[in-house]
Amino acid sequence: MSLRIGITGAGGRMGQTLVQALDQTGNSMALAAALERPGSSLLGADAGELGGVGANGILLGSDVDLALRAVDVLVDFSSVAATLAHVAACRAHGKALVIGTTGFSPEELADIDAAAVDIPICKASNFSTGVNLCFRLVAEAARVLGDEVDVEVIEAHHRHKVDAPSGTALSLGHEAAAALGRDLRDDAVYHREGQTGARRPGSIGFSTVRGGDIVGDHTVLFAGDGERIEITHKASSRLAFARGALRAAAWLAAQPPGLYDMQDVLGLRPKEESP
Numbered sequence: 001m002s003l004r005i006g007i008t009g010a011g012g013r014m015g016q017t018l019v020q021a022l023d024q025t026g027n028s029m030a031l032a033a034a035l036e037r038p039g040s041s042l043l044g045a046d047a048g049e050l051g052g053v054g055a056n057g058i059l060l061g062s063d064v065d066l067a068l069r070a071v072d073v074l075v076d077f078s079s080v081a082a083t084l085a086h087v088a089a090c091r092a093h094g095k096a097l098v099i100g101t102t103g104f105s106p107e108e109l110a111d112i113d114a115a116a117v118d119i120p121i122c123k124a125s126n127f128s129t130g131v132n133l134c135f136r137l138v139a140e141a142a143r144v145l146g147d148e149v150d151v152e153v154i155e156a157h158h159r160h161k162v163d164a165p166s167g168t169a170l171s172l173g174h175e176a177a178a179a180l181g182r183d184l185r186d187d188a189v190y191h192r193e194g195q196t197g198a199r200r201p202g203s204i205g206f207s208t209v210r211g212g213d214i215v216g217d218h219t220v221l222f223a224g225d226g227e228r229i230e231i232t233h234k235a236s237s238r239l240a241f242a243r244g245a246l247r248a249a250a251w252l253a254a255q256p257p258g259l260y261d262m263q264d265v266l267g268l269r270p271k272e273e274s275p
């Protein structure tokens with residue numbers, strides 16, 4: 001039997017791409033519900049037509065309880081407020097949840113942690129395989145290069161993105177900081193303007209570019225004396241994220257309650273971090 005997938009934000013950029021990716025999975029998965037914001041002009045539209053894969057009879061709705069009764073796993077790339085509401089709904093219904101939304105505050109992340117006591121949740125700032133490999137490469141580079149180099153994270157996204165730095169940039173910064181035995185909360189520098197003074201040793205700087213239709217570029221720069229290394233990932237299609245999220249959904253359906261990420265799905269989590 002096909003795994004029944006629900007998609008939230010089904011009319012959005014990632015929602016439509018998820019519908020396309022799902023259409024390519026054959027019989028292993030099926031779209032069972034598509035959710036949009038209450039009051040959205042897209043309510044009642046056919047999710048397949050919106051996603052450009054032809055009508056599939058799944059109409060966009062806003063009744064979360066009705067949708068959750070029809071699905072095995074909910075895949076949520078929407079907004080912070082919507083995702084937090086979906087976390088509570090999935091917890092009440094005992095349904096697994098894949099979260100791609102970024103931009104949560106520490107308090108909001110704690111709410112997600114708490115829900116994962118009762119349901120399986122896979123949350124990742126980036127579901128592409130390439131970026132998840134870069135997380136490991138960045139950690140290894142930071143370990144080898146140590147405090148000899150300055151670490152800077154540079155990211156670029158489309159003009160519609162509402163959070164900064166990107167979730168992926170923060171994860172890359174966290175990987176570098178953790179590998180250096182530091183804490184990103186102490187070391188991150190998000191703004192530089194005017195008479196900043198010389199670079200603070202050990203700081204991890206973030207630079208954000210927003211424009212056009214850039215899908216998502218990330219570079220971690222390790223700048224030393226006489227040489228520098230750059231680890232770069234460039235996404236050219238949202239299908240890279242959508243396929244990863246569906247892979248996570250299939251994996252998550254067989255997991256007990258807990259909070260997972262794409263490193264778990266891909267088997268990339270370093271042994272020292274495994275439970």
Ligand SMILES: NC(=O)C1=CN([C@@H]2O[C@H](COP(=O)(O)OP(=O)(O)OC[C@H]3O[C@@H](n4cnc5c(N)ncnc54)[C@H](OP(=O)(O)O)[C@@H]3O)[C@@H](O)[C@H]2O)C=CC1
Nearest residue numbers: 009012013014036037077078082100101102125126127241
């Ligand atoms: N982890 C990853 O790999 C990736 C994460 N992302 C993240 O995913 C999120 C969405 O990105 P993107 O698709 O570009 O954004 P979009 O704005 O294109 O899509 C979000 C969709 O969610 C809808 N929405 C808002 N509220 C609700 C609600 N209560 N119920 C259901 N749907 C709702 C929005 O509707 P409306 O416009 O009417 O408000 C919109 O259609 C962002 O946080 C982004 O950072 C993106 C790509 C990859």
Ligand SMILES: O=C(O)C1=N[C@H](C(=O)O)C[C@H](O)C1
Nearest residue numbers: 102125126161166167168216
């Ligand atoms: O909003 C986006 O588009 C993306 N958001 C994610 C993030 O914040 O890192 C992932 C990807 O880069 C695209």
